[in-house]
Amino acid sequence: MMLDGCTPWPAETAERYRRAGQWRGIDLGSLPRAWADAYGAATALVAGPERISYDELADRVDRRAAGFVREGVRPGDRIVLQLPNVAQFVETAFALFRAGAKPVFSLTSHRAQEVRHLCELSGASGYVVPGLFRGFDHTALGRQLAAELPALRRVFVMDGTSGTGAADGDGLVVPLEKVDAEPLPLPANDPSDVAFFLLSGGTTALPKLIPRTHDDYAYQTRTVAGQSGLGPGSVYLAALPVEFNFAWGCPGVVGTLSSGGTVVLAPDPTADDCFRLIEAERVTLTSVVPTVARLWLEERQWSDADLSSLEVLQIGGARLEPELAARIAPELGCRLQQVFGMAEGLLTMTRPDDDPHAVLHTQGRPVSEADEVLIVDPSTGAPVPVGEAGELLTRGPYTLRGYYRAPEHNARAFTEDGFYRTGDLASITPEGRLVVEGRIKDVVIRGGDKIAAGEVEAHLVTVPGIATAAVVPVPDEFLGERIYAFLVSRAEEEAPPLSALKAALQERGLADFKLPDRAEYVADLPLTPLGKIDKKVLSAAAADPEYSRD
Ligand code: J2J
Numbered sequence: 001m002m003l004d005g006c007t008p009w010p011a012e013t014a015e016r017y018r019r020a021g022q023w024r025g026i027d028l029g030s031l032p033r034a035w036a037d038a039y040g041a042a043t044a045l046v047a048g049p050e051r052i053s054y055d056e057l058a059d060r061v062d063r064r065a066a067g068f069v070r071e072g073v074r075p076g077d078r079i080v081l082q083l084p085n086v087a088q089f090v091e092t093a094f095a096l097f098r099a100g101a102k103p104v105f106s107l108t109s110h111r112a113q114e115v116r117h118l119c120e121l122s123g124a125s126g127y128v129v130p131g132l133f134r135g136f137d138h139t140a141l142g143r144q145l146a147a148e149l150p151a152l153r154r155v156f157v158m159d160g161t162s163g164t165g166a167a168d169g170d171g172l173v174v175p176l177e178k179v180d181a182e183p184l185p186l187p188a189n190d191p192s193d194v195a196f197f198l199l200s201g202g203t204t205a206l207p208k209l210i211p212r213t214h215d216d217y218a219y220q221t222r223t224v225a226g227q228s229g230l231g232p233g234s235v236y237l238a239a240l241p242v243e244f245n246f247a248w249g250c251p252g253v254v255g256t257l258s259s260g261g262t263v264v265l266a267p268d269p270t271a272d273d274c275f276r277l278i279e280a281e282r283v284t285l286t287s288v289v290p291t292v293a294r295l296w297l298e299e300r301q302w303s304d305a306d307l308s309s310l311e312v313l314q315i316g317g318a319r320l321e322p323e324l325a326a327r328i329a330p331e332l333g334c335r336l337q338q339v340f341g342m343a344e345g346l347l348t349m350t351r352p353d354d355d356p357h358a359v360l361h362t363q364g365r366p367v368s369e370a371d372e373v374l375i376v377d378p379s380t381g382a383p384v385p386v387g388e389a390g391e392l393l394t395r396g397p398y399t400l401r402g403y404y405r406a407p408e409h410n411a412r413a414f415t416e417d418g419f420y421r422t423g424d425l426a427s428i429t430p431e432g433r434l435v436v437e438g439r440i441k442d443v444v445i446r447g448g449d450k451i452a453a454g455e456v457e458a459h460l461v462t463v464p465g466i467a468t469a470a471v472v473p474v475p476d477e478f479l480g481e482r483i484y485a486f487l488v489s490r491a492e493e494e495a496p497p498l499s500a501l502k503a504a505l506q507e508r509g510l511a512d513f514k515l516p517d518r519a520e521y522v523a524d525l526p527l528t529p530l531g532k533i534d535k536k537v538l539s540a541a542a543a544d545p546e547y548s549r550d
Helices: 011-019 027-039 053-071 087-098 112-122 139-150 212-228 246-251 252-258 270-279 290-300 321-332 354-363 409-414 453-460 499-506 535-543
Strands: 043-047 051-052 078-081 102-105 126-129 153-159 173-175 194-198 210-211 234-238 261-265 284-286 312-316 335-341 345-349 372-376 388-394 420-428 433-438 443-446 449-452 466-476 480-489 517-521
Touching: 027 053, 027 087, 027 194, 027 212, 027 252, 043 053, 043 087, 043 102, 051 053, 053 087, 078 087, 087 102, 087 194, 087 261, 087 270, 087 409, 102 112, 112 210, 126 139, 139 173, 173 409, 194 212, 210 212, 212 246, 212 252, 212 345, 234 252, 234 270, 246 252, 246 335, 261 270, 261 517, 270 290, 284 290, 284 354, 290 312, 290 321, 312 321, 321 335, 321 517, 335 354, 372 420, 409 420, 443 466, 443 480, 449 453, 453 466, 453 480, 453 499, 466 535, 499 517
Parallel strands: 043 261, 078 102, 078 126, 102 194, 126 153, 153 173, 234 261, 234 284, 284 312, 312 335, 480 517
Antiparallel strands: 043 051, 194 210, 335 345, 372 388, 388 420, 420 433, 443 449, 466 480
16 A cells, blocks of 8 residues: 555556566565675675674664654654765664655755755655754754644754754754664564655656655665676765665665665765775775766876776766767776666666667666656657657656656646656667657756756746746756746846845745856747747757857
């Protein structure tokens, strides 16, 4: 049974996935103990100066899970989890799984707007924060939100970070270290139920939540880890934030731990930190977005770090230019693996035995034989001939059937027979490899970050002086894309400059990565024959160097 508000797979389909051995009835909360039984004293996690064995990880998870139960966390509760790449992220996520609660993975860059929405939409009873982190007081935000949202009863603060009000004694704010308690026998989770929620890259004004079940995520991580040849000798560097599906489970943290390998947590993806960790920990595999790969290539020319242990660099999350792809093997001395993925499910990857051309120019094949992929004409929905570009539709054993509590959006985002409309334009080569050709969804992919144009537009029009706003991506050599806002001002009011717009959006509590990089005032916005804002025309104008003025 899936939590209320989620869309289960049809019974026959679920049965098929079980018969084929894709869904094996695994409860993610039981994994740390099973791993400890298999890998015991081996190092599971390296985080800063700390090295945590599998045994220790399982013990910490048991104590924390018991503590959460004592704090009133109940099976089915949603808990927003907003922590950086620290051991406590992994421990807390698994402790929540163990306690039957459902973490909602939030980015540390999220601010009041995003966190309020995640808490409200999920009906969260708890919020786990890093106290003061990169100059932002998450505990204070927790207090503010708890005052607004009656369901929010606890703010759990990461050890070793201060924040406002941990000592106020009203029971709202609880340091995570105080949560831990004597282990309790806890009931197992239903493997077909939601284990946690990932955030959608989004196309709508308000971000959507993606329910991931125990069974589907155990399958995804196991399959990808197997195809990546992971084993006890593997060392995975989590360079990207671990709340990103790519770093959490492709194979990422969960896949590596499932294989008995070691996960090294990098505080951020900078070349400085990551090269040092690759050398010190003899890292064999890591995953980055193209913008980070570009940075690493630049830094490589100045660094004498020993990267010889690195076997594979996975790159995904945004379009990888073939010119950049071609530099990976010669300059970093490792194999490139292209990854196309989405928090919603479907993953495609190039494989070690793919010919070099396929590795540089395609995003590889789906990871599961049960992944169903269709390429259709976006306007008619009819399949296009092999090799032609169209919208990518997919369904399979680890691809969602519906967003959480979003019936109206689901009616548009899925076909009647349960295919998810990805909003990506792709083609399939005769050998069955996917090539991403573009996108029809209204999203900007800036570095690795996904920004829903509609979300930024909705905030822009609340700024005094702005009548209408249209946000489009503009190509950028370094970030892939940047955020370009076309604005129509109100006749009688002053048009705020970019700096004032950014300040206004920050003031509203929008995450920094969503702020427009450029704003352009126009007399009116071009319309399509159907009367919608013609974003194609705007994108072309934004990308035209003749057009841009400042
Ligand atoms: C072009 N666009 C890509 C690629 C994703 C592994 C890797 C990435 C993600 C991810 C992920 C792309 N080339 N190689 O979850 O597990 C764009 C597409 C896609 C959207 C999904 C994983 N790889 N994209 O990026 O949920 O537009 O997941 O639909 O953040 O990123 O974004 P997200």
